[in-house]
Amino acid sequence: MTASTAQTTMSDGTKGLVVRGLTTTFDTTRGLAIAAADVDFDVAPGEVVGLVGESGSGKSVTLRSIMRLIREPGKVSGRVEWGGRDLVAMPAEELRKVRGGEIAMIFQEPMTALNPVLPIGVQIEENLKAHTGLTGSQRRARALELMNIVGIPAAERRLDEYPHQFSGGMRQRAMIAIALACSPKLLLADEPTTALDVTIQDQILKLLLDLRDRLAMSVVLVTHDLGVVAATCDRMAVMYAGRIVETGTVAEVFARPHHPYTRGLLGSVPRSGHSRTMLQSIDGTPPSLTALPQGCAFHPRCSFATEICRTDRPPLDLIGAGRRVACHHHEEVAAAEPIL
Amino acid sequence: MNTHRPILSVDGVSKRFSGPYSLLRRLKGEPPLAVHALSNVTLDVERGETLGIVGESGCGKSTLARCMVRLHEADDGAVRFDGTDISNLHGSARRAFNRRVQMIFQDPYGSLNPRMTVQQIIGEALSVHKMRPKADIPARIAELLDLVRLPADAAARYPHEFSGGQRQRIGIARALAVEPEVIVADELVSALDVSVQAQVVNLLLQLQEKLHLTVVFVAHDLRLVRHISHRVVVMYLGQIMEISPADALFSAPRHPYSKALLEAAPELDPGQKNRNVALRGELPSPLNVPPGCPFAGRCPHVFDRCTVERPLLSPRGPGQLAACHLTDFGAAEAAATLPAQPGH
Ligand SMILES: Nc1ncnc2c1ncn2[C@@H]1O[C@H](COP(=O)(O)OP(=O)(O)OP(=O)(O)O)[C@@H](O)[C@H]1O
Ligand SMILES: Nc1ncnc2c1ncn2[C@@H]1O[C@H](COP(=O)(O)OP(=O)(O)OP(=O)(O)O)[C@@H](O)[C@H]1O
Ligand code: SF4
Ligand SMILES: [Mg+2]
Ligand SMILES: [Mg+2]
Secondary structure, three states: OHHHHHHHOOOOOOOOEEEEEEEEEEEEOOEEEEEEEEEEEEEOOOOEEEEEOOOOOOHHHHHHHHOOOOOOOOEEEEEEEEOOEEOOOOOHHHHHHHEOOOEEEEOOOHHHHOOOOOOHHHHHHHHHHHHOOOOHHHHHHHHHHHHHHOOOOOHHHHOOOOHHHOOHHHHHHHHHHHHHOOOOOEEEEEOOOOOOOHHHHHHHHHHHHHHHHHHOOEEEEEOOOHHHHHHHOOEEEEEEOOEEEEEEEHHHHHHOOOOHHHHHHHHHOOOOOOOOOOOOOOOOOOOOHHHOOOOOOOHHHOOOOOHHHHHOOOOOEEEEOOEEEOOOOHHHHHHOOOOO | OOOOOOOEEEEEEEEEEEOOOOHHHHHOOOOOOEEEEEEEEEEEEOOOOEEEEEOOOOOOHHHHHHHHOOOOOOOEEEEEEOOEEHHHOOHHHHHHHHHHEEEEOOOOOOOOOOOOOHHHHHHHHHHHOOOOOHHHHHHHHHHHHHHOOOOHHHHHOOHHHOOHHHHHHHHHHHHHHOOOOEEEEEOOOOOOOHHHHHHHHHHHHHHHHHHOOEEEEEOOOHHHHHHHOOEEEEEEOOEEEEEEEHHHHHHOOOOHHHHHHHHHOOOOOHHHOOOOOOOOOOOOOOOOOOOOOOOOOOOOOOOHHHHOOOOOOEEOOOOOEEOOOOOOOOHHHHHHHOOOOOOO
16 A cells, blocks of 8 residues: 555655545444445546446445544544645644645535535635635625636625525536535545536536636545546546546547446447447446455446455455556456447 | 337427526515426437437426436427327326336435335336236346446345445336336446446446347536437537437537537547537526527527527428528538538
């Protein structure tokens, strides 16, 4: 684990986000659920990393664990290094300063993250108050500027409106405005566009990319839409049943998936020029976290599985610079016929 | 069977819902605002085809689907099934229509009675429409479960014991039980994970072939709609913007909104990153449908006529209709993709 940490150290010495062995468990009535298991990944400064996987694979739990937003009885262990400091071990007081300032998060459901009884403008200003030394009028001016940056029309009037007066797309933008208030260096975005119409999704993803360029911000983008990954991310990590099963640049992973699950996901998405043909679906459904199969958690759905897959869990092996995969037969998978 | 008559035709259908009635309007004695969910929608569904219906949230897709199966009565216009206005159907004719045209809903869980086993759910559909003598029902249920690739032991289980994709298949089995001619599927796979989506889409393609079904497929996922549809209807704010064969729509859309919608949908090719925003602005409120073209407020090609005169759906290329004053829009691209000019 320690050997690979060096890889994210940039030439100028600035590290991005380094996640090692992040594990989050919940004690449920049906037994211990390991929602995130031994998660390792890195995000370099200015890089957009996509975290993909099916519903329940642990994407949100991973993001929330990084931000230490998992409540009891959930338990988090492992290391999350940011600027050389370990967020998991950081005292609560210090963490509060980092959160909302250097590191910001956009949540899956904007309504639960926005305060329904405060005007949007006040919510942006509160964040500025907590993390900057701006005066009242400077804060107001900055709030207005942020509303304009995220493309909320009639921003001046909108500052005094409440979340329920905003459409879904506007709320999502308002949440981005709050998240960006203090020019974060790391943005954790959980399905920021899933609930939105495609033209609004397109606007927001492009806005995020512009801001990444402008602020040299690192972004972790959680999504289940491979189109969104292709259009916005530099690198990607694929999760299955709480574990990362494959990482690499988006170009590499799309061109040559090494994990059968990644391959299946890519094959499940309809492509142009193949209308009304059978899609290459994955049989079966994801396992329950409290009853994970022995060995590789994917083996019951995997067409490459052999005996070893049913008994031994494949480690997440390094197979190239920044390229990792957890599959006993990854070479065979990579050599298989390309998908469509 | 008359093959030249569309199996379903929607003719000038409008549907309004009463919107919020504010205190201010009440005090002023004004009537409540109306949501114009569908305005003068006309289209045909041909026998054996899959007709996709796409558009952004609130554009009227579900309302149209519901009008087609008479879950909503149209305020104006008519829906005809095999030439007969469905609002005139009564008694046994209405029951026959209800059997021949089946709707499958978005939310598989909400539409299956949680207290009934799969066997009871499908058995009910079979006996309501007297599809089989009582003695043959168990065998028919087994056959249907096999058809949608559910294990035989599924019959005795309850909906909550299944995954989302499996529940969607129970809904399909129930719809197929009555041997319909038309299936209207509203966001059939939208709530499912992609890998499970693909299973259900494959099943639908296979069943259509085997049973010669006509399918109306409502969805907001353009990739999916392109994949399974022969023709696609693009809607915006309760109106049809374009109707085109799927390939033509995706290679050369003839309406600026169709074009923007396609550009906004992220490409699956990481080599094709594009940083330009496809379309600015937001959907206008359906309470305030503008008088001219509903898309005028966001259209990059808008000109003065658009804001005063509503463009009518009119023919473009072969089988293509669009509602835009710029009748040449996309014509050059369409010509370039014609097989007659392989130079491009
Ligand atoms: N507070 C909790 N208590 C118990 N289990 C939990 C809790 N929070 C999450 N889980 C479980 O952890 C697993 C991972 O959940 P998570 O929300 O991370 O999924 P996800 O990948 O974000 O899925 P989606 O795409 O649906 O948002 C799920 O099985 C979920 O039920
Ligand atoms: N029963 C109803 N009462 C009042 N308004 C309604 C009703 N049903 C639909 N509407 C309104 O009619 C318009 C069209 O709704 P519809 O559900 O047909 O849209 P849709 O295209 O299916 O959207 P989505 O993609 O979100 O499912 C919307 O503005 C909606 O709010
Ligand atoms: S380890 Fe085996 S079961 Fe798991 S993905 Fe690889 S081949 Fe399939
Ligand atoms: Mg989530
Ligand atoms: Mg709908």
